[in-house]
Amino acid sequence: MSAASFSAAESKRFSSAVADFSAVSSCFDIEDLSLAYDDKPALCDLTLRVPRHCVTAFIGPSGCGKSTLLRSLNRLHDLNDQVSRNGRIQLEGQDIHARDMDVAELRRRVGMVFQTPNPFPMSIYENVAYGVRLQGVKRKRELDEIVEWALQSAALWEEVKADLHASAWTLSGGQQQRLVIARTLAVRPDVLLLDEPASALDPISTLKIEELIRSLKSQLTLILVTHNMQQAARVSDYTAFLHAGELIEYAPTDTLFTNPRLRRTEDYITGRVG
Amino acid sequence: MRIPRLSGDGVWRWLSGACVALSLLAVVALLALVVTRGLAHFWPADIEQLTLDDGQRIAGIPRGSQAGERRYFTANRDLDGQVWRWVEQQAIESRGTPPDLLYVERRDWGPFIGRLTAVETPAGERLQGAEAERRLRRALRGDADVTTLHLRNVEGRSLKVAFAQVASLSWPNRMDIGDKLAAWGHGVWRFLSETPSDGNTGGGVWPAIFGTLLMVMLMSLVVTPFGVLAALYLNEVARQGPLTRLVRIAVRNLAGVPSIVYGVFGLGVFVYGLGGHLDSWFFADRLPSPTFGTGGLLWASLTLALLTLPVVIVATEEGLARVPVALREGSLALGATRFETLRRVVVPMALPSMLTGVILAVARAAGEVAPLMLVGVAKLAPAIPLDDEFPFLHLESKFMHLGYLVFDLGFASRDAEAAMPLVFATATLLVIVILVLNVTAIILRHHLRARHRALEHS
Numbered sequence: 001m002s003a004a005s006f007s008a009a010e011s012k013r014f015s016s017a018v019a020d021f022s023a024v025s026s027c028f029d030i031e032d033l034s035l036a037y038d039d040k041p042a043l044c045d046l047t048l049r050v051p052r053h054c055v056t057a058f059i060g061p062s063g064c065g066k067s068t069l070l071r072s073l074n075r076l077h078d079l080n081d082q083v084s085r086n087g088r089i090q091l092e093g094q095d096i097h098a099r100d101m102d103v104a105e106l107r108r109r110v111g112m113v114f115q116t117p118n119p120f121p122m123s124i125y126e127n128v129a130y131g132v133r134l135q136g137v138k139r140k141r142e143l144d145e146i147v148e149w150a151l152q153s154a155a156l157w158e159e160v161k162a163d164l165h166a167s168a169w170t171l172s173g174g175q176q177q178r179l180v181i182a183r184t185l186a187v188r189p190d191v192l193l194l195d196e197p198a199s200a201l202d203p204i205s206t207l208k209i210e211e212l213i214r215s216l217k218s219q220l221t222l223i224l225v226t227h228n229m230q231q232a233a234r235v236s237d238y239t240a241f242l243h244a245g246e247l248i249e250y251a252p253t254d255t256l257f258t259n260p261r262l263r264r265t266e267d268y269i270t271g272r273v274g
Numbered sequence: 275m276r277i278p279r280l281s282g283d284g285v286w287r288w289l290s291g292a293c294v295a296l297s298l299l300a301v302v303a304l305l306a307l308v309v310t311r312g313l314a315h316f317w318p319a320d321i322e323q324l325t326l327d328d329g330q331r332i333a334g335i336p337r338g339s340q341a342g343e344r345r346y347f348t349a350n351r352d353l354d355g356q357v358w359r360w361v362e363q364q365a366i367e368s369r370g371t372p373p374d375l376l377y378v379e380r381r382d383w384g385p386f387i388g389r390l391t392a393v394e395t396p397a398g399e400r401l402q403g404a405e406a407e408r409r410l411r412r413a414l415r416g417d418a419d420v421t422t423l424h425l426r427n428v429e430g431r432s433l434k435v436a437f438a439q440v441a442s443l444s445w446p447n448r449m450d451i452g453d454k455l456a457a458w459g460h461g462v463w464r465f466l467s468e469t470p471s472d473g474n475t476g477g478g479v480w481p482a483i484f485g486t487l488l489m490v491m492l493m494s495l496v497v498t499p500f501g502v503l504a505a506l507y508l509n510e511v512a513r514q515g516p517l518t519r520l521v522r523i524a525v526r527n528l529a530g531v532p533s534i535v536y537g538v539f540g541l542g543v544f545v546y547g548l549g550g551h552l553d554s555w556f557f558a559d560r561l562p563s564p565t566f567g568t569g570g571l572l573w574a575s576l577t578l579a580l581l582t583l584p585v586v587i588v589a590t591e592e593g594l595a596r597v598p599v600a601l602r603e604g605s606l607a608l609g610a611t612r613f614e615t616l617r618r619v620v621v622p623m624a625l626p627s628m629l630t631g632v633i634l635a636v637a638r639a640a641g642e643v644a645p646l647m648l649v650g651v652a653k654l655a656p657a658i659p660l661d662d663e664f665p666f667l668h669l670e671s672k673f674m675h676l677g678y679l680v681f682d683l684g685f686a687s688r689d690a691e692a693a694m695p696l697v698f699a700t701a702t703l704l705v706i707v708i709l710v711l712n713v714t715a716i717i718l719r720h721h722l723r724a725r726h727r728a729l730e731h732s
Contacts, residue, residue: 074607081513108609118600120619130618131608180604187609 027052027191027221028073033087035068035077035245042068044245046087050238055213055222057236057253059229061268065245066225070193073223074110075103092190108135111184112193116200117176119168119183124151124160127168127179131187146186153219154182155212174205181212191221199227210235229269233257241265305705312702315695316461318446318454321375321387322346323428324361325368332359333375333387333428339363347692349377349385353431357384357692371447378425379441381471384692386435388427393420400424414443441476465699469656470674474683475693479700484658485571485651485673486640486707492575492669493582493639498632500579501586505628508587509594510616522591529584537645540577545569545649565670569650571659572669577649578642582635589634593627594620629719633712640708643677651678653686676704 028050035043043065050056058066068077075096077083089096096106108131119127128147137143147164151157156178160171168179177197184192194213198206213222213235226232232239233253240250241264249256249265260266324332324346334346337358344366346359378386393406396419401409413420423440426432442464444457468478504525512518549566557565566572597620605615643651652672659671684690684697 076603076607079603079606104609104611107607112603112607114600114604114607116600118598118604120601120604121623130605131610134608134610134614184608 025052026050027092028223029088029090029093030069031088031090033069033072033085033089035065035072035083035085037080038082039084042245043072046245046247048240048247048250050221050223052221053217054237055217055224055235056238056240057224057226057232058240058242059226059232059268060242060248062227063244064242066242067195068245069242070112070195070223070225073191073193074107074112076107076112078103108187109189110191110193111187111189113177113180113184113195113197115196117173117180119171119176119179122168123165124168124171124179125164128183128186131183135187150182150186151179153185153216154178155208155215156182172205174201174208177201177205177209178212181209185216189220191223192216194222194224196225196227198231206231229257229271241268243268308698308701308705311695312698312700313462315699316458316465318377318444318449318457318461320371320447321377323370323372323375324366326361326365327367328365331428332361334359335387349387350427351689352383353427353433357689373445373448375428375445375447376425376443377446378423378435378443379476380435380439381441381476382439384472384475384689386425386427386433388425388433390423391426391432392424394422394424395419396421410443413437441471466703470654473688474654474679475687475689475696479674479676479679479703481656481658482674482676482679482700483703483707484660485655486676486704487711488659489571489575489578489646489673489675490636490640490711492571493578494632494636496575496579497582497586497635498628501583501631501635502590502628504583505587505590505594506616506621509591510612510620525584525587529588532644533581533642534644534648536577536581537648539580540573540645540649541569544573544576549573568670569648569672570670571650571673574646574650574673577645578639581642581645582639585635585638586628586631589631590624590628593624593630596627597623626719626723629715629722633715633719636711636715637708640711641677641704643675643681646675646678651675653678653682676700676707680704 026049028048030046030048030050033043033046033048034041046069058069060066071077072085072089073091073096077085085097091106091110095101120130122130125147128150129143132143132146137146148157148161151160156175159175160166160179168176171179177200181192181197198209201209210231213224216222217237224232224236236253238251239253239256241248241256241260243264249260249262251261256265257269260269319335321333321335324334326332332346332348334348336344337347338345342363343360344363346361347357348354348359349357351357374389376386376388376390380386390406390410392400392402393410393413394400395409409418410420410423412418420437423435423437424432425435442461446454446457449457465478466483467480469481470479471477508518508521508525512521545568549564549568549570552566553561553564601619601623602615605619606612610618650672652674655672655674657671659668659673660666661668680697680700683693683700687693
């Protein structure tokens, strides 16, 4: 099914689904976003609103462009010369590609947690303080407070408070991932991008991360990329299903999982394809 | 009997293992040869006195034998015109080690072997026999004065030597093992601490040790920032493409250019070009005698810095490339700029590799001789280029170098054979100096790593 026939056949129901979002204020407004690696299209004409203070999940088969989309939101593609982009992304009404946009400040506001835990080769304390120091905070008392707060927010404080100066690389994978979340929270972002944050973790660590995601919703907007359908269903409020760089269906999670409008979505979430 | 069948795997394992063993053996043999022959030079060996069947008498230190002939180091170049004697084993009538045989190292004419007949004191007294010897021993300790020594070789020819000409003096046949050890230690110490004399074949090599160390340090001071910054630019700043690839290939090939070519380059660009201009701008009053327009410490250091630049660049680049993209992205995602990421995450992680590059550069530079001959090394420069006279460090002065000294002793001295033990001793020293430089750099690297860790913990 091509994109054109999809929009023709389903436009009515799709717009009704989009209408659901008008009730909530949006965090990200993505308009007609297209992106290509070296002329190889990765995203095609994506239009999507990410509601504020919710968990939005991007699901879809490998290579569907969900991670690419996520990395567009904090302009991490800037580092790659081969990436070309079209379309507009707005964060709280501000164009993130505007000339006067400070990329470093954008990335502070839009934190990101990666698939594989990537703590720096420093102590636990220094990992959390890293971003805070970049913001110019130097006073030890202030740093200590922020580090403790961030570690508590990431539900890691109890496990590491005995030795904050141990190397971060001595922690387990799950602890490292929570440390990375704490590190990101410490700079007080408005949005947290999570790129399959639990895919490298065991079930118990995954559970902890999921609890954490739910608890953070009150503080910030979360966007979760995941392979795991159950995870999306468990933690997200809205789910977007992407396929081959296109947005196929986007709806409140309950609706999408119990009553998908499209056959393709249903096939994917029930495991028949993808 | 079962003969174990060698599979391809087994053959492969044995072959590669044998190659490793052979290489190790070669290294150990090389070091053992150089070190033992170098250190044996300072051992006060017994002096033999021979009477031949034709009535000739010879005194000397046995140094090997070949096809029924024994070789003796007889010293006394001024009396005999030669320092080596081959003696047919059958021609030797009697052989002994008389206790009164004396070994004198002189500042000119090399060593003397023979007997003491008398000493003269400043008062004009002439002391003989046991009294002369007592006085001489006191004089050597600095308790008494002696002006002249009257010596006689075993064939009865006599010789006068001014006391000031005596570098050291001993009766090796009377020494017990403790005395000999002490004399050996003293000899090694003199070798390390004194300036050369007698066409470099006497005295010590201190200026060469100092020159080598100073030159290598100056070289590291230049090559480290240049190499590291170049690697940072290539790896972190420059847009990766055909041009950076080309530059990389060029840098790697630069490492393969013969070192003498660098010497020629240094001579043309640094000495004649830069040095000539410096002279005409700042030292015009001294022209036509050149100040910077001739080989010197600075130009030698710069030439070697150029020579070792590829090593530092390649090592640093490898270190930078090993820093995982995930960590860079992690830092950027926290709102760090590219520069902050570089400074706080990438460079600290690549620091050990950078230091490894510097260590390799030091090892290479310390052993390099060929280019130095063109840009500033001297056969004899007894004054070290660092003193209490402004500007303290004399970058324009010529300097001595251990590697060059090995070449000079072995091939350019009056008696290459007599100097051979010194060649080994100097080579041993060169190996030790390089070892010390490397160990220092490794300790520094370790220390920096530890400090980096400590910083993380503060």
